[in-house]
Amino acid sequence: MSHVVTFDRARRQSPIALALSVLISLSVTFRNQMVRAVSGVRSAAARGSSAAAPEAAALATTKREPERLHEGDPVLALDSVVKRYGALVAVNAVSIEVNRGEIFGILGPNGAGKTTTLEMIEGLRAPDDGCITILGMPAQRQRRRIQQLIGVQLQSQTLWQELTVEETLRAFRTLFKNRVSVETLLDRFALREKRRSLVGGLSGGQKQRLALACAVVNDPELILLDEPTTGLDPQARLVFWDLILDMKADGKTIVLTTHYMEEAAQLCDRVAVMDKARIIAMGTPRELVRELEFDNTIECLFDGDIDQESLLALPEVTGLREQADGSHFIFTKDVARSMAALIGLAEHKGATIANLQVRSATLEDVFISFTGRRLRD
């Protein structure tokens, strides 16, 4: 009897409450399923063709030509795109067209606006002005369709440390309608031996390859890579370049940012040189260098006083830039004649040459000739 107080109220369980909670959870599940089904039908219909080919056996095999993109249309087009952060203009009237099968590089120093530009293409930021067209679709309005068709690797991409290589690929793969098989990706990116290793224990190059593999789990048309080789050792960078070139061979379009001049020169079909939110030059690396008035650059530091006028008056010299540390970039059409005259000048003025370097013109000189600064200070 001493229990009577508590046991009295015990057994009035309400079946209504139980039914209600089950009903709620069921309806939520049902709604989600409906949303998924409807959106699936909608985009499959819009895409027109092969939504019924879920497993792409190899990267190159699936053809998913969006109907709005005609032959010869650019895969990616930016038209006077502007992005402001308060008073700061991060991207100023940038216009770019990238063609199918091209490796397009955006070259510039840190803070030039490369990442912001890429983030607007990726859909992570909305442009304040101008318009972006991706695969023939307006980027803002058709974002969900575009997300299915692009591959992205962010700057210094971190992945889940507690997952294995294979699980990481599965995690990204499951987000897309079109899925490349894990086996294909493991082979393609030389990660087969590491498939059961945790991401936390991978080397820099392996992490980089995994991040790149994650960017192509959906066999994307357009691949966007933000500074993909920053921090890699030279060996890993070469491996990475090969992978990019393989993708190009498969007909993929690749846009990447870099502050490595050599990377832009060797890897990219075309380059946009960006500085202070603007594009200052665009073309193939060869064109850009050829358009310079000079063929060589003499970089020298004098121990003594030599005025700029006499340097500019040297034979075949087309231009001059003085650096913050007092050294000069002397641009010349004929390095032998300019050099001989330069040494004579130094002797005449009683100055010694403390440091001297001569090199043929590169993309770096394109940047220097426009901005007066090196790419990486």
Add this chain to the structure above:
Amino acid sequence: MKQPAVIELAILQGKMLARNVSFWSVSLLIAGLSMLVFGYLFKPDARPFSLAVIDEDATQTSQSLTAAFEGVENVTVSTRSRGEEMQRFQDGKLGAVVILPHGFEAGLTHGQTPVEAYFDASDPVRASLAQTTVAGVIEKFNQQAIPDRAGAVIDSRSQGTKHVRFIDFLTPGMVGMTIMWTNLVVGALMITWREQGILRRLGTTPLRPSTLIAAQAISFASISIVQSAIVLGMGALLFGVELHGSLVFLSITVFLGIMAMLGIGYAISSFTRTTPSAHAVGQLVAFPMMFLGRSYFPMDPPGFMRPVVNAIPLSHLNDALREVVNYGGGFGDIGVHWLFLLAWAAAGFIASSLLFRWQ
């Protein structure tokens, strides 16, 4: 074969959490250690105390009940005069005084008969121990001595006849605490993902925030359910803590508790920016909750604190768990607590979905 993204993500998220051993083991260890400490070492229930039985009836029945009290372990029974014993009770020397009044035996033949009992409230642990003991003895007496009659009833002067040991009280509280610690972590997890740029990366894919949150909720809930089962199983196996209520009600309570704590976790992630600050805010939320929410000790808060304590989701989770586990409570007893938990879950999830950002 294609699995829905939410399931595949939930499995992978579950693997990540499972591999983070400290994440799931620490709260479980705290719960287990607390139960071992209070169940074996301190044993607030097993402290010896003195008890006076005043037999005013002096019949065979009343004498056998007195003898029953004398047979209880850890209890010293004295049988002096009423005046003497009440004086000792006033002096705090007795945990309880039980008075078997005139006509006790005669009353039993008619049905029920009251037993007067006084408990010294100045020592709450001893008082609850004495209450439990007296109630237990009388119950046993009723069953053995007079199975065909209604039996003795303890008089209203003695309240709290619930037969709940401290470990019975503690075990559901440890379940509640574990649920809280585990699920609040989702806030710090989201901040870490945001800091590392993983959320930004996911933001470039077709993944919807709702799918991500659903997958995380499933995996956190799974881990929480296993932890709850371990705590309850440990209580049952080591200490004989019984589940008096229905398993269905227990499951619903655990589920709602998980959702409420996840909701708060997500809300924290919406308001904080860095992982350390998310951890700090989480602990700032969790520690007061753990104590005010009655995970360890029964607490009657002073008046001004009462609204705070009553709003705390952990209070409702613990109360609901105790109703189900200890008292076999039904919907009438725990419905209010469920509503509170549901409200917290809804508030947290709505706030975080409104404030959700990939970066």
